[in-house]
Amino acid sequence: MIQPLTNRWQAENRMNHAIREALLVFRRWPALSVLSVTTIAFALFVASLYSLVVINLHRTLQSIEERVEIVVYLLRGTPVEVATVAVREIEAFPEVASALYVTAAEALRRAQAELVEFQGIFSEFETNPLPASLEVRLRPGFRGSDAVRTVAERLRAYNFAEDVQYGGEWVAKLDRLRNIGGIVGLLIGGAFAMASIIIIGTTIRMAVMQRAPEIAIMRLVGATDGFIRRPFLVEGCIKGALGGAAALGLCYAAFAAINAFLFQAQFFTTAQSALLVGVGTALGLLASATSVRKHLHRV
Amino acid sequence: MSKSFPSGTVALRDASFHVAKGEFVFLTGHSGAGKSTVLRLIYAEHLPTKGRVHVSGFSTDKLKRREISRLRRRLGIVFQDFRLLEDRSAEKNVAFALEVTGAKRSVIVPKVMRVLAQVGLTAKARNFPSELSGGELQRVAIARALVNDPFVLLADEPTGNLDERASRGVFRLIRDINANGTAVVMATHNLDLVREGGYRTIELEQGAIVFDSAVDEQVAS
Numbered sequence: 001m002i003q004p005l006t007n008r009w010q011a012e013n014r015m016n017h018a019i020r021e022a023l024l025v026f027r028r029w030p031a032l033s034v035l036s037v038t039t040i041a042f043a044l045f046v047a048s049l050y051s052l053v054v055i056n057l058h059r060t061l062q063s064i065e066e067r068v069e070i071v072v073y074l075l076r077g078t079p080v081e082v083a084t085v086a087v088r089e090i091e092a093f094p095e096v097a098s099a100l101y102v103t104a105a106e107a108l109r110r111a112q113a114e115l116v117e118f119q120g121i122f123s124e125f126e127t128n129p130l131p132a133s134l135e136v137r138l139r140p141g142f143r144g145s146d147a148v149r150t151v152a153e154r155l156r157a158y159n160f161a162e163d164v165q166y167g168g169e170w171v172a173k174l175d176r177l178r179n180i181g182g183i184v185g186l187l188i189g190g191a192f193a194m195a196s197i198i199i200i201g202t203t204i205r206m207a208v209m210q211r212a213p214e215i216a217i218m219r220l221v222g223a224t225d226g227f228i229r230r231p232f233l234v235e236g237c238i239k240g241a242l243g244g245a246a247a248l249g250l251c252y253a254a255f256a257a258i259n260a261f262l263f264q265a266q267f268f269t270t271a272q273s274a275l276l277v278g279v280g281t282a283l284g285l286l287a288s289a290t291s292v293r294k295h296l297h298r299v
Numbered sequence: 300m301s302k303s304f305p306s307g308t309v310a311l312r313d314a315s316f317h318v319a320k321g322e323f324v325f326l327t328g329h330s331g332a333g334k335s336t337v338l339r340l341i342y343a344e345h346l347p348t349k350g351r352v353h354v355s356g357f358s359t360d361k362l363k364r365r366e367i368s369r370l371r372r373r374l375g376i377v378f379q380d381f382r383l384l385e386d387r388s389a390e391k392n393v394a395f396a397l398e399v400t401g402a403k404r405s406v407i408v409p410k411v412m413r414v415l416a417q418v419g420l421t422a423k424a425r426n427f428p429s430e431l432s433g434g435e436l437q438r439v440a441i442a443r444a445l446v447n448d449p450f451v452l453l454a455d456e457p458t459g460n461l462d463e464r465a466s467r468g469v470f471r472l473i474r475d476i477n478a479n480g481t482a483v484v485m486a487t488h489n490l491d492l493v494r495e496g497g498y499r500t501i502e503l504e505q506g507a508i509v510f511d512s513a514v515d516e517q518v519a520s
Contacts, residue, residue, distance in 0.1 A: 017398060028386045217382050220342070221443065222372035223399035224365065 018230035025207075025235050032210060033239070036203045040243025040280060043199040045250040047192040048268075048276050052251055054185050055272070056265050061178060068143040068174070070152050070166040072134040078160040086158060087134060095142035095151050100135045104128045131162065145172045197283060200243070204236055204287035208295055215295060225296050232292045233285055240284020244277035251276075300350035302336055302506075310336040311506045315350070316513075318484060320450070323477045325493050326486040328503035334486035337503070338453045341484065342374050343367045355450055372400055375444030375452040375481070379459035381436045383428045389439045390415060390424040396443045414442040418472055434465030441472060451482040458489055466492070 026033045074083060083101045090099040102110075107130040112122050138151065148171050156164045208215075218228050248268075255267045268276065302311040311333045318324050326334040339345045340352050343362060351360040357370045383392045390411050397407045415421050418438040428436055437457055444452055454473060458466035470492050477483045487493065493500055502510035 014401060213382075214384055217384060217395075218399060219368070220371060220376055220382065221396040221399055222368045222370075222447070224368045227368075227399055227401075 014227065014230065017227075018234045021231035022234035022238060025231070026238075029207075029210070032207060036207050036239050037242045037246065039203045040200050040239055040284065041246035041250065043196040043203075044243055044247035044276065044280050044283075047189075047196045048247050048251050049254055050189060050192050051272075051276075052255065052265075052268065054189065055268070057181065057185075059266055061174075061181065062140075064174060065140070065143045066137075068138060068148060068166070068171055070136040070138070070148065070155060070164060072136065072155045072158070072161050073163040073165070074132045074134065074160050075162045076131060078132065082160060083132065083134065086160070090134065090136055090155070093151065093154070095138050095147055097137045097139045099137075102133045102135055104130050104132045107131070107133060143171075143174075144178075145175045197287075200240070200283045201287040201290065204239070204284065205291040205294075207235070207239075208232060208288070208291040212295065228296065229289070229292045232288045236284035236286075236288025237281050238284070240280040240282065240287075241277055242280075243284065244280020247280065248273055248276050300340060300347040300352055302333075302340060302345060303348050309506050311340070311347075311503075313350075314503070314506070314508045316501055316508065316511060318451070318482055321477070321480050321482050323474075323483045323496065323498040324485070325496065325498055325500040326484065326503060327488070327490070327493060327500055328509075330488075331505075332503040333506040334503055335455050336506070338376075338455050338484065338486055341451075341453055342376055343370055368399075372447050373450055375441075375447070375449035377437070377440050377444050377452065377454040377457045379456035381428070381440045381460075383436060383439055383443075385428050388425050388427055389420060389431065389435075389442075392428070392439055393443045393446050396446050400447065410446055411442075414445045417445065418442045432465065433461045434468055437461060437465070437469050438472065441469070441476070445476065445481075449481060451484060452476055454483065454485040454487075456486055456488065458487065458492065470496070 080101075080103075087099045087101050090096055105128065108122070108128045111130060112119065115122075134155075136151065136155065138148065142148075142151070148166050152164050152166050155161060215228055252267065255265060258265050300311060300315065301309070301313055303309045314333070314337065316324075326337055328334055336345065340347055340359070341354055343352075343357075343359060346359050346362070351358055353359075354370060355373050357366060362370070384395065387395065393411045393414060394407050397410060402410075412421070412424070415424050418441050420435060420438050420442065423431060423435060426435075428439070431439065437460075441452075441457075452473065457473065458469055461469060466489065473483055473485065474496065500510070500512045501508055
């Protein structure tokens, strides 16, 4: 039993030493540490601000998509029972989120409420000129032009359908916008992510290089590569996490300013905020691991 | 053993010698003669391009990267430029050599105090390198080299940066260490120390051993 206990103690001791040494770096080189964290923070800030823009654009696009609707105008005289059965059938389509039967009277009431300026004209009608309709909303993922067209064709097949409208042109435009947005977002996002990785990597590398004499002395007195590497990894994690947290703070400040002076935007969710700090931590760790490994292979 | 570099420079050519347990050996020669290279080959900073170095059960022809740290923990190494960590006190510099071995704090503290007392620096244990004289810095470096109870002390021009008086003090200390059973291989320019010591002397010239007093004595006898 002594051996495992000794091993555990040694592992704990090594980890404690790594954490202690990593924290000491902030006291020994405060200026360099603050510079590293600030650089990481700004690199992540630029990338995360871009993510925030993308997230808000995505949400806006989603809210526009939610308006994608197919309207089936019914032939005059279509019995309510037939329309009600059709509603149930249509709701069973896998693409359909909801189907609503709008009577001719309801259509007129809506028109009167929405088109106040034509109030006089509406009152002159002796009979209701508006047809009854079925308003069909689609599930997310089925709001692209192809899916909308397919459902519209199936609806057109009902013998009571006088006309089917779904704004084919603007759905196609929305499709194009979504595709272009996706590609451009990916390219710019990739470029921002790459720039952040390079900046964070270089920052951590500079911190490692600055401590090259210390590493050389560590090796001379018999430190193993693992012993040398561990404090740097912990330090990279701490700097990355602090940089991520600072980037989150900067993003929040930018978001608050936009909300106050420009338009209502949405901030990251808690999970997305945690992800940003996590990404910072992971990048710090990765940059440290790469820099120290390269350095150790040279000395 | 021989050592040449990719640039074509030959630092050492067919040098062969044996240092016995507890022996004191001076390495002498002009700058660039190969003294430091010999030491670097012993502590595996470099590997020989031909031949091999055997040090306390480790052989450079079989030495794996992870074994280098184990080898160095058995050696004490001292340099002309001290190589101390400027941001740590004398005692922390010495303790550092024990920390890397994973030693417990309860072991580190008394050992550090013991070696600092041995080199006569107990009173300056808390001083930082910038607050110490050249001779004191070298004593801290020697204390760091001793703290792991090495079987051999490798000293590369340990008095090179010191004045006459400090040099003698450091040399006296190294002699005491040797008298306690630790072998010493000391590279030096200082022929006064070599004469005063009266130890085995190996002279190098352009990477080759041109004189070894031990061989000379054998021949004479």
